[in-house]
Amino acid sequence: MDTVHDVVVVGAGPVGLAAARMLGRRGFSVLVLERWPEPYPRPRAVHFDDEIGRVFQGLGLAGPVKAISEAVPDHYEWRNAAGESLVRIDWSGLGPGGWPTASFFSQPDLEKVLAEAVEAMPEVTLLRGAEVVGVEERAEDVLVTYTAVGHRSARARFVIGCDGANSFVREHLGVGWHDQGFFYDWLIVDTIPLDERDWSPQNWQLCDPARPTTIVSGGPGRRRWEFMRLPGETREELNTAEKAWELLGPWGRTPENSRLERHAVYTFAARWADRWNRGRLAIAGDAAHQMPPFAGQGLCSGLRDVANLCWKLDRVLRGESAFALLDTYTSERRAHLQHAIAMSVELGRVICVLDERQAADRDRRMIAGGADPARVLPVSALPVLGDGVLADSPATSTLRGTLAPQFPVGRAGQRALLDDATGDGAVLLTLDEVSEDFDGRAFTIGTDLRDPDGAWARWFEAHRLRAVFIRPDHYIFGAVTDLADTKELVARYRDLVTTATGEPISCV
Structure with a gap:
């Protein structure tokens, strides 16, 4: 007989496992189907930012994730062939999400941490070789x-x-692609240094221009190099262990001081599906979008996807919102994603x-800009969700x-960090007491929640705010400069998420 579940997740990579844990923690029955019988043992994604650290925190996995990752202590730098700095992006310290700005x-x-977490949940079944x-x-x-x-x-x-x-599921949806035509x-x-x-x-x-190269952490105890394929080289010529060691040689890496963990040729692309949900x-x-790895936002974007989708799906499955709420998943995330791809x-x-010659022109322009990302890179605005x-x-x-x-x-x-103190769900933060308590989910900075570092007071003052309404995925629904407008703000949120409320969708 068929098994019956609230949700089937296809794919047990980090995004699929995170989705299963998000939904399992909300009490739903989840079946995860993974085609391969064993987890893939080789490195792939290597970076997450402070927002995604916050997602792991929300999964109850802050400790285990910190144990298998390392925070970046300095900057992310781009240099020309002469060693001159073209752009420097500060990745040190904590980001506004309360986690290190960048972790490797x-x-x-990471998959082991996530898989063990979901396998320990009675609500989730992980089936490999399926x-x-x-x-x-x-x-x-x-x-x-x-x-x-x-x-x-x-x-x-x-x-x-x-x-x-x-993606098999995307093929079934029959959606098209928006392709930026960026292919390299x-x-x-991937190596494990022995020295x-x-x-x-x-x-x-x-x-x-002689050989564009990436040199980054591969996580604790690992290093990664990425070498661009040059004209005249074939993928087959490039993708050998002998070629990998040849390219590592100028960097002082040899079989005597390093272990070669993996070599693989990837085609970097920039594209997204036209529609991410239907019915x-x-x-x-990756089923919904792909992007070059230079900003380290591939995995991050996938985890943002499920953080956006799962709080809405929670409401729909419970009958608190109509199916139409799920359409805001596509409209919000597709627009937001385009910032990550553009960067x-x-x-x-x-x-x-x-x-x-083009490289020399580039170098002059970026050096003249002081290697300042805000001056030498055209993408600087904060990423913002699309309509929803x-x-x-x-x-x-500016904050919506x-x-x-x-x-x-x-x-x-x-x-504690904010989310640990307030728990799951939407939150109303105010600087003064208000009569609108949003079902007990309203907190006043200074009384309900102390401000030990003064960071919240400075943030509210910088934006001239009296209240901010934060959605379950930690994105700002709206904020007000006059406390009298708080009641209307909360009412508008309720209206948007409960319009045309349906019955709990069944599977009988």
């Missing part, structure tokens, strides 16, 4: 057929495709220059749809 890890280690071969949308459910010791099937109220760039082949070489060495700066790019189906992560592409255009669950009026337009900070607070005599 090895993907197998390739999805059919998705049939029906009036009251989705029938998912998969191979696992023969053909099996499961019924679900909703299906999330986190099944990578060649790079050889990725002691100070890597400073820890992460940088060599913008040398009872949605896609996330990645612009950084790619800095490094992927093989013409010496966002306030219209009254609201501060941006990520809220997570400064420390004090509560019950304990110091």
Whole structure:
């Protein structure tokens, strides 16, 4: 007989496992189907930022994730062939999300943390060696057929495709692509150094037209090099262990002082699907978009996807919101993602220059700009969500749809980051007591929540705010400069998420 679940997640990479944990923690039955019988043991993604650290914190995995990652102690630098700095991006210290601005890890280690967490949950079943071969949308459910010791099937109220760039779920949706036409082949070489060495700066790019090269951390105890394929080279010539050692040679890396963990040629692309959800189906992560790795936002974007989708799906599955709420997943995330892709592409255009004259022109321009990202890179605005669950009026337009900070607070005599003190769900933060308590989810800075570092007071003052309304995914629904407008702000949120409220969608 078919098994019955609230949600089937296709794909057990970090995005799929995170989605399963988010939904399992909300009490839903989740089946995760992964085509490969064992986790892939080689490195792939290596970076997450402070926003994504906050996502891991919300999954209850702050400690285990910090244990397998390392924070960047300095800057992310881009140099020309002469060693001159073209751009310096400060990655040191804590970001506004309360986590290190940038952290590096090895993907197998992260997947192990996530897999162990979901396997310990009674609400979640992780089934490996189960390739999805059919998705049939029906009036009251989705029938998912998969191979696992023969053909099996499961019924679900909703299906999330986190099944990578060649997504089966996306193919079933039949959606098109918006492609930026940015394609370059790079050889990725992951190593484990066997010697002691100070890597400073820890992460940088060599913008040398003779061979553009990336040198970054691969997580604790690992280093990664990425080498651009040159004209006249084939992918097959580039993707050998012998070629990897040849390219590592000038960097002092040899079989005597390093272990070669992986070498693979990737084609960097910049594109996104036209639509990310329809009916009872949605896609996330690489199934919905791909981007060059130069800004380190590939995995981050996928985890933002499921953070956005899962709080809305929670409401729909419970019958608190209509299916139409899920359409804001596509409209919000697709627009937001384009900032990450634009930044990645612009950084790619800095490094992927093989013409010496063009490289010299680039170098002069960027050096004249003082290597300041705000001056030498055209993408500088804060990423903002597209149309969706966002306030219209009254609201501060500069903050609406941006990520809220997570400064420390004090509560019950304990110091904690905001989310740990307030818990899951939407939150109203104010500088003064208000009669609108938002079902107990309103907190006043200074009384309900202490401001031990004064960071919240400075932030409210800098934006001339009296109250800010933060969604469950930590993005700002809206903010007001007059406390009298708070009631209208909360009412507008309720209206947007509960319009045309439906019955809980069943799977019977």
